[in-house]
Amino acid sequence: MENITDEELHLPWDNDTLEKLLLKVVQTGETTKVDFKQTLNLDTAEQKAELLKDISALANSYDQAYYNYGFIIIGVKQNKLIGTSFTQEVDHLQSQIDELVKNYIGPFITTHVRIFNTEGKTWGAIVIPPTKNAPHVFIRDIHNKHRGDIYVRRGTVTEKVLPEDFPRFFRHHLDEYTYELRQEIKDVRSELEEIKRNLVSKETSQSLEVSGRNTPGKRIPARKKTVSLLQEIENIFASEEDPIKNGLIKEARKVQSFLESDSIPWDLQVPSKEDGQKLFSAIEKEAEIYWLALSKILLKDDKGKYDEVIIQSLRYLARYYEVPVGIRHTDLGQYIRYYPLIVSLYIVFIIGAFKKKQFLLKKWPALN
Structure with missing residues (x-):
């Protein structure tokens, strides 16, 4: 090269x-x-x-x-x-x-x-x-x-x-589906960092002006105090218990446990479209609360307050992309074709919700 x-x-x-x-x-x-x-x-x-x-x-x-x-x-x-x-x-x-x-x-x-x-x-x-x-x-x-x-x-x-190749396949799928979402969040973070820098600069300037007026001698540096105050505020908010965040993580863990349980018969010898539809229905039923919660958050959270917890909950669900215990890795390729990768659907929905919230809201009954 x-x-x-x-x-x-x-x-x-x-x-x-x-x-x-x-x-x-x-x-x-x-x-x-x-x-x-x-x-x-x-x-x-x-x-x-x-x-x-x-x-x-x-x-x-x-x-x-x-x-x-x-x-x-x-x-x-x-x-x-x-x-x-x-x-x-x-x-x-x-x-x-x-x-x-x-x-x-x-x-x-x-x-x-x-x-x-x-x-x-x-x-x-x-x-x-x-x-x-x-x-x-x-x-x-x-x-x-x-x-x-x-x-x-x-x-x-x-x-x-080999078995270790399958997580790589699925990570690439996950990366492809979440690319737009990650770009959206990256843009938001950049804007927030710019706002934070401007705030620090403004607070520092104001503190220096006040210090200069009140102290005839050496000015007291205020930047360190301002940054510390901002950090303290962030720490307080970070430690605050949020029932929505906790609830979404709890539901994601519940879905992940279901996907890893014996309820999913990975050892089907002759997978068919009908078998896939049955599994899809079972997964949909178990994930209904998570799905509805996710959609409501996305449709109402214009400020992106819950972006991080959405990604965190998806990380739990991404474990579904591991090779199930007991299945021959040589057979997994054909099973993929019949078992719905529900996580991918979540991710597609997330990206769509960022782009077309009202359209998806109207279409929601059709998705069920």
């Missing part, structure tokens, strides 16, 4: 920019998000399965080096461009790869196929953009890859997913 500048990484990439970037990537070598192939053939089930494994592994892995884009670069051997030949035009190859991914991987992974000619050498790349839908799972058997298989990249090695 040392020889690749920020300017070269700047999105969007047109064909010429992408070609120049990938030529430098070739020199840099394979990474978590970069895989080299000498050729690309899709004639046999084994070859198709291998490509599907590589595409899904790159999509399921995370590395910010190239803005989390993944690249399968074809026509490369040991960090050198050797060139190759393609039996299909780029459009036909793209269609074939899309069809393979559609039939064997879920959720669908977007790819972009590009073919280049550099100094008389033909070579190509399959670009895998960042995804919000990981983990991407094999949904059908093909060669030695089986339904439920999930692959990731660790450095330059592609292997099956």
Whole structure:
């Protein structure tokens, strides 16, 4: 990465920019998000399965080096461009790869196929953009890859997913859904800090003026006293018991305990849409008070007084994203498809409530 500048990484990439970037990537070598192939053939089930494994592994892995884009670069051997030949035009190859991914991987992974000619050498790349839908799972058997298989990249090695990978998948989901909320809170905090600085400056100036008028000799510094007073006020308010804050945390803990209890049958052998709906109803019923409390706070709390406790309560619920005890991690990928991630719905609702409070208030009956 040392020889690749920020300017070269700047999105969007047109064909010429992408070609120049990938030529430098070739020199840099394979990474978590970069895989080299000498050729690309899709004639046999084994070859198709291998490509599907590589595409899904790159999509399921995370590395910010190239803005989390993944690249399968074809026509490369040991960090050198050797060139190759393609039996299909780029459009036909793209269609074939899309069809393979559609039939064997879920959720669908977007790819972009590009073919280049550099100094008389033909070579190509399959670009895998960042995804919000990981983990991407094999949904059908093909060669030695089986339904439920999930692959990731660790450095330059592609292997099956491990239990510790799932919290990472869900943290990324949580980060995506809470991005707008965190930006809103960040903006509010910046405004509050500015108000606080102005208040300190104003109080300090006034104290110095009074001190100057009343004391003919040396002025008494007032800034330290002002800051201490403000800190004391903050401490008093921070220690004040707030029944709304305590109640929301209590309900979040109750929902979290329910999600971790035996009431959620994670060991379903044949998950179905109906099973998912039953679980959704059970979770909704248990979480009804929390859901209603959350919505009322968001619709009425224009000053954002309860932003912090909302985030704190979500942290309790985020534990639902851990791998349940007793479940085989190789099966979890397909279960995710049928079990509603209720926390995600909470977060979507929160973001929406900040943006369209009145609209959501009118739509509330439909959400039940």
